[in-house]
Amino acid sequence: MAEENYHIKVMSKQNLATAIDWAVAEGWNPGLHDIESFYAADPNGFLMGFLGDEAIASISVVKYDNSYGFLGFYIVKPEFRGKGYGLKLWQAGLQYLEGCNVGLDGVVEQQGNYKQSGFKLAYGNIRFEGFGGGDEPEGIGLVDLNELSFSEVQDYDSAFFPTERHVFLKHWIGQTGSSALGIKQAGKLVGYGVIRPCRNGFKIGPLFADDALLAEELFLALKSKATPTENVYLDVPEVNLAGVALAEKYSMEPVFTTARMYTGETPEISVNRTFGVTTFELG
Structure with missing residues (x-):
């Protein structure tokens, strides 16, 4: 991984629009006007990984208060997967939510990875x-x-x-x-x-x-x-x-x-x- 060129920043609203487009590509079908509600919940709770000037990874770590946060939008652009960029972003996101009980609705095939980070299954959604x-x-x-x-x-x-x-x-x-x-x-x-x-x-x-x-x-x-x-x-x-x-x-x-x-x-x-x-x- 080109460590020296990879950096993580809090998303702007324009960055969040990019992440929502990535979610569309993943088949997650977000709402047309979700961005205002999402960003209002916690403007500091959206992180993006950049390789140089190129956005390549996203995560949302919305902190509702000091006791509870929710993780989502965990996406790495396909051509950059398996190189450690997502993991660094994941770690930065969980650091932001340190001290909180953190929830997520993750794809089932990633359950094992989430468990390694301390997440426990509550129930499934259909x-x-x-x-x-x-x-x-x-x-x-x-x-x-x-x-x-x-x-x-x-x-x-x-x-x-x-x-x-x-x-x-x-x-x-x-x-x-x-x-x-x-x-x-x-x-x-x-x-x-x-x-x-x-x-x-x-x-x-x-x-x-x-x-x-x-x-x-x-x-x-x-x-x-x-x-x-x-x-x-x-x-x-x-x-x-x-x-x-x-x-x-x-x-x-x-x-x-x-x-x-x-x-x-x-x-x-x-x-x-x-x-x-x-x-x-x-x-």
Whole structure:
């Protein structure tokens, strides 16, 4: 490895756009407007490796607070793999998150490497692919999340994430081209979800609900925002059997799996009410 020419820098927003393009090439299908939400979560949490002036590797190590961070976007350009550049970037990323419990959603074939760095398997996730269309359910208390007080959304979200993520969440539910819907019953939020446009079709994420019936109603409402010819994706924790059953009920097919792993103890989040993961990149 040409050590003297290899250096690591905090990404600019333009660098992050490059990393997102690399993710497209890897088949990860990021959202069209994810960059604003991602960068807002932690502008210092995106690192890029350069060989001279050429960007060749990326990693995100978003620090939500001093107790929890999430690792993603770990990509080395194909022609530079196997030369140690990625490992140096990985080490720099984990150093930034030192002292944090670190989560990731990694490709299954890399589990062994992640375990060598101290990550332990919590559960798997399954990406399901189907189609949009259908009618929005009526009479179930659907609300636009952006018309609620943000604190109400934040309070509900707190059961599903290891720590507070209000900066990211505010951007996520308001991002361009997305629909963010909740269900209120007896004056209380009992579920919410977001559908956003991606390079290919749309992704629903998150999809959080107090029970499977509410999750299904939300899923149908979100799915209706896409046309019957557009692909819709849902990333379901495989331990949530009701979530897997929901995807299968609507003829969605599994196309991709990841391993949710942590360096510390598995956080006490409500996986049994998580019918769709927010995003594999940031948790």
